[in-house]
Amino acid sequence: MKKYKILAVEDEPTTQALLQRCLAFSYDLVLVPSLERAKEILNHFKPDLVLLDLYLPDGNGFDFFSFLKDRTQSSRTPVIFLTLESDIKVKVKSFSAGAYDYITKPFDNTELMARIDAHCARSAEVSSAFYTPEIFADLLFNRESLQVHRIDGNGQKELVSLSPTEFKLLQCFMSHIGKTLSREQIAKEVWNKSHFQSRTIDRHISSLRKKLGPTGAYLKTISHGGYLLSLEER
Amino acid sequence: MKAPIKNFSQVDEVKLQELISIDPSGGLLRQLTTIFNSEMQNAFIMMKEEYNKNNFDSISKLAHRLRSTSLNLGMVRLGEIFKQLEYLDFTPENKSVFQDLVHYGEVERDIACEQLRTITG
Numbered sequence: 001m002k003k004y005k006i007l008a009v010e011d012e013p014t015t016q017a018l019l020q021r022c023l024a025f026s027y028d029l030v031l032v033p034s035l036e037r038a039k040e041i042l043n044h045f046k047p048d049l050v051l052l053d054l055y056l057p058d059g060n061g062f063d064f065f066s067f068l069k070d071r072t073q074s075s076r077t078p079v080i081f082l083t084l085e086s087d088i089k090v091k092v093k094s095f096s097a098g099a100y101d102y103i104t105k106p107f108d109n110t111e112l113m114a115r116i117d118a119h120c121a122r123s124a125e126v127s128s129a130f131y132t133p134e135i136f137a138d139l140l141f142n143r144e145s146l147q148v149h150r151i152d153g154n155g156q157k158e159l160v161s162l163s164p165t166e167f168k169l170l171q172c173f174m175s176h177i178g179k180t181l182s183r184e185q186i187a188k189e190v191w192n193k194s195h196f197q198s199r200t201i202d203r204h205i206s207s208l209r210k211k212l213g214p215t216g217a218y219l220k221t222i223s224h225g226g227y228l229l230s231l232e233e234r
Numbered sequence: 235m236k237a238p239i240k241n242f243s244q245v246d247e248v249k250l251q252e253l254i255s256i257d258p259s260g261g262l263l264r265q266l267t268t269i270f271n272s273e274m275q276n277a278f279i280m281m282k283e284e285y286n287k288n289n290f291d292s293i294s295k296l297a298h299r300l301r302s303t304s305l306n307l308g309m310v311r312l313g314e315i316f317k318q319l320e321y322l323d324f325t326p327e328n329k330s331v332f333q334d335l336v337h338y339g340e341v342e343r344d345i346a347c348e349q350l351r352t353i354t355g
Contacts, residue, residue, distance in 0.1 A: 012299050013269045014306040021262050055298060084302055106249060106305045109256055 002180070003028045004120040007047035009038045009064070010082070011056050015105065019051070022109040027116070035059045039067065047077060048120045049100075054083040054090070065097055078119040082107065124178050136229070137215040141174055150213065165190065166208045173219065173229035182226040244342070245349065249308030260354060266307055267350045273303050274343050278336050281319070285332060290324035307350065312342040 005028040008019050016031055023029045030045055032038050035058050050068065054061040065079055078100040085091075086104050094102050100119050103112060135141065140149040140157065146167055149157040162170065172181070172189045181189075187196035205227060209216035220228045253263045277300055284292045301316035319335050322328060 012302045012306075013273065014266050014303045017262070017265055017269060018306060021256060055295075057295075084298065084305075105302055106308075109252065 004048040004116065005046065006030070006049050006051060006116065007032070007038060007041060007045065008051040008082075009033075009035060009056065009061075010051070010053045012053075015053075015082075018107075018109070022112065023116075026113065033057075035064045038064065042068075042071070048123065049116055050077055050079045051082050051116075052079055054081055054085055054094075062093070062097060065099070069098065076123065078123045080115065080119065082112075136174060136177070137218060139212065139215055141170070143171065150215075160211055160213075162208070162211055165204055166211065169204055169208050170212075173227070177229050178231055180222045180225050180228045186227065244309070244311045244345065246305075246308035246310050249305075250353065253307070263350075264354045267354050270303055270307055270309075270350065271347060273300060274347065277343070278340050281336060285324075293324070294320050294322075304346070307346070309342070309346045312339065312346050315339045315342060 003026070006023060008023070008029060008031045010016050010019060010031065011033040016033070019031060020029070030041055030047070032041055033056075035056055052061045052064060056064075061081060061083070068077060068079060079098070080101040080103060081094050081099050082103050082105065083090075084105045091102050100123075101115050103115065138151050139160070140151055142148070146164075148160040148162055148167065148170065150160050151157055168190045169186070172186060175189075183196070183198050183201050184194065186201055187193050205219065209219050212219070218230050220230050222228050250263070253266065254260065256262055277296065281293050281296060284290075284296070297316045297320035301313050301320060304310075304313035304316060315335055315338055319332070319339070322332060322335070324332070
């Protein structure tokens, strides 16, 4: 089962210890003590959710929240404020700014995890729905004409020559972005068969990857699990 | 003081139980206690020093941080003292309020340290 990636920005040491103990087993947790460090981390870590303290040594959480929203890669990332502040005006300000949730310290471990899971799951559904209809990375997917085009940096379209099976495979993955599909599921959706030669599926996916060019890197092999069209290249 | 500190219960037993339930071996509670003792050791000395330098913003920030430390270990009364220090209006008229809060804070800190020592063994 996929572990959600959490970036937690927190400087107080007992809260750090609690977050580490409560979250590190169930999530891919990166814990940093400052906003500056968080900005550095975001250059190579794409979290599914950010836990953000409001008052940090090098700034306040609202400024960092604006920074997140201005970045294309993180503008949709759910942010939960985790803070001592219980003032209703601060809570309202947080939700007006776009925070997904607001948890006051000291937090309950079970409640924190339940809220993280709920927001990550909903965010994944929204992202999948956002990308499913027509566009994925540099690909323009047309279900009516059964064609796929690659869009270059100048907005020019180039037809990607796919076989009918490869088109159906891509359509299958585009309908389940972010979800791991077993070979059985793929066989059912593409060939309408409950059993199918694994090697045949693997061969078709390998061919599809090559034809998709650099975007093929988003189509990942999951060990013992199947395949996944991920929203992340790495 | 805005509200009588003694009106607040000293310890949130539910919080302590939660920490033990997360790690029944007591390791988490011991870890947090070590951090608590370290953070609290010179806390009020630093606050007095900052007060003498008129660095009131530093006092507020330190109090905010230590409030979190206290509440994470269920030390409610100590947390309330830090809250009042955090939001204190540092006027000359409130100097005695600051001094009272520091005094009670030191007393509560010592009680909290002793309690945690008893619990963690």
